Amino acid sequence: MNTYLPPLKPITSPWMHSIMEDFKLQEAVLETYNSPVNLHHLGAFQDNIAEYKSILDTYGFKYQLFFARKANKFKNLIPAAVEVGIGIDTASLPELQQCLDLDVNPKQLISTAAIKNKALLELAVKNKVLLIIDNKDELDQVRAIAKSLNQTAKIGIRISGFKHQEAKLFSRFGFDVDAVIPFLEAYFKNPDTHEQLSVEGFHFHLDGYSTAQRGEALHQTLDIIAKLQHVNFPISFIDMGGGILMNYLQSQQEWNRFKDTLKQAVLEKHDPITYNNDGLGYRNRDGHLEGDLAAYPYFNENSKASFLKEILETTNTENKTVAQRLKQKGIELRLEPGRSLLNQVGITLARVAHRKVDARGNHLIGLEMNMSQLKSSSADFLLDPFISYKNPNADSEAVAVYFTGAYCLERDVLLKRKISLPQLPEIGDTVLFVNTAGYMMHFFETEAHLFERAKNLSLTNNPKTFSIDAIEEEL
Ligand SMILES: Cc1ncc(COP(=O)(O)O)c(C=O)c1O
Incomplete structure (x- = not known):
């Protein structure tokens, strides 16, 4: 063979x-x-930050970048990010504590931790770090902490379940988009709640690398903000999380040839090219190929600029682009890139x-x-x-x-x-x-x-x- x-x-x-x-x-x-x-x-890391800024600067709306720190534990990345003016997206109590110990300005910090215990919530509220809230239990706890400290906690609301091509993009994270408006209206009916919780924005992070889904999600989030105007939240941002693609490989031809050869190997028409002839997602069922390559798209032609352009130029039914709507409404776009800042x-x-x-x-x-x-x-x-x-x-x-x-x-x-x-x-x-x-x-x-x-x-x-x-x- x-x-x-x-x-x-x-x-x-x-x-x-x-x-x-x-x-x-x-x-x-x-x-x-x-x-x-x-x-x-670290110079390469800062170059990536500069590239993001130069792309986003061309659009004319407000934006802020937060490095998704979970993508790499090296401590020195934190001061390197802060030195060039971006913030840090922290995903745990130790990540947040470390940034505070390194004297990062709390305004430059957010907490998007999937699980937030009391210690994390207290640390964030005490230090005026914005918390991205995932569920009602978190909201109740933050409210109680803020009340006991006689403070107003800064929060963003994480949402999910956007509609895309007639299907719902299911996620375990955040409040469902179809329920979030009545929920917030009811929760903030009592004026006291506004004293304890300042809702400053909305957040989402989508699995996968679809620009169309991200564009849609931004439009739907802008619609939610418009519908909630009467609740008087001091909304200033939408945070679209991370997931901006990067390319690792030199040649598309090599990438395609690799995939073709792997399929042939799985079908036993070529010598194995992987240990134990692992199909990496492809399977051989009675001589027929099943499945897909279950790997990151290591080769892709989408650059940061083209990926962001596709998202920001997605139009709504009134033919308005995301970029136009952000600018018109004065809403800041926040991004939390991890992998792509580490290219x-x-x-x-x-x-x-x-x-x-x-x-x-x-x-x-x-x-x-x-x-x-x-x-x-x-x-x-x-x-x-x-x-x-x-x-x-x-x-x-x-x-x-x-x-x-x-x-x-x-x-x-x-x-x-x-x-x-x-x-x-x-x-x-x-x-x-x-x-x-x-x-x-x-x-x-x-x-x-x-x-x-x-x-x-x-x-x-x-x-x-x-x-x-x-x-x-x-x-
Ligand atoms: C909430 C959130 N923000 C940001 C990121 C960073 O994504 P990426 O490294 O793909 O840019 C992730 C990754 O899982 C995430 O869950």
Whole structure:
């Protein structure tokens, strides 16, 4: 059968290459901080923020960006975001506490935590941090806390269940759009409630990456605001959450070829290109292909600008665009990007611990890291890694490998894809996974087997210099 392994070349940045090409530097970093290590380029993060601003500036309505901090735990990202004037979207009590400890202005903070206990609600109310309210129990508790502190709590109301193409976009989060108006009218009937709760805006975050759904949701939220005018809320914003697409890969042709080859492999018409011939969402039912690729759309042609344009130029039945309505009503658009602000911001380095050949003849390269330190919420992280060899040899034969991790689980295979390398790695060589800052490094990181969590470092402007204050713990 055909043994071809389709490549998926990632988009990379010069700073990444200067690390990749310096084996001595990698060796020193791994020696000092242990394997794996996460490196971050804060300049790239700030460039992404600047790009968002320059796109949004062209529309002429008010806007504010909040970095969705949950996408990466590296503490140094917080001051880097604040330094260039954006806020932080916090999703837990520790995330909020950390920002306050770092002296972030509470006006620049919001809490969108899915679960908010009393301690979180009290911290937010005491510090005048805006809370995005998900349900009536939260609302009741915030009201009681505000009353006991003799304060007015700043809140936004999270909504969901928008109608799109005659279907309802179901979500477990927020108040249902069909019930929220009568609910708020009744809840705020008593004038005292206005003293305890200041409703400053509405919030939603949609699953998936549909621009049409987001455009629709914004129109429907603007309609809700119009219908609630008589309740006299000091509404100033709509927060549309995150989910702005980013592109990881260089070539659409490679992406399509990969998907075609994977389908052929699942149908047993091509040698497996994934561990245990994992279909990554595709299934073989009696010789027929079922399912879809269950992975992030690692290749896509939507840039930040085009994605936002599609949303903001969605028209309503009166042919008004979202952008026109926001501007006309003086409503601020808030965004909470996570992944897309971390594009080209991070790489993960791991040391080769061993090589072996399994009973099927597969080369397995054991790395000093585990599956939780490079874990995608989708079926696989579909980017070719880079190898830095201590002893590169141009005459070596190419070899196809799987990378395996340190957890005692059969499934601790770091990338499910079989990867073609120009040379078999040796113990001590470095494997570099690129563009891992958005969700890949930390979101699922665990300390099973008492493994320590990976160290997070940042680079100064000279990409080869690691300053000691770049270590998270010493910020
Ligand atoms: C409420 C909310 N805001 C923002 C984000 C960030 O989304 P992304 O990283 O896709 O931009 C998420 C992600 O789950 C979210 O749930």
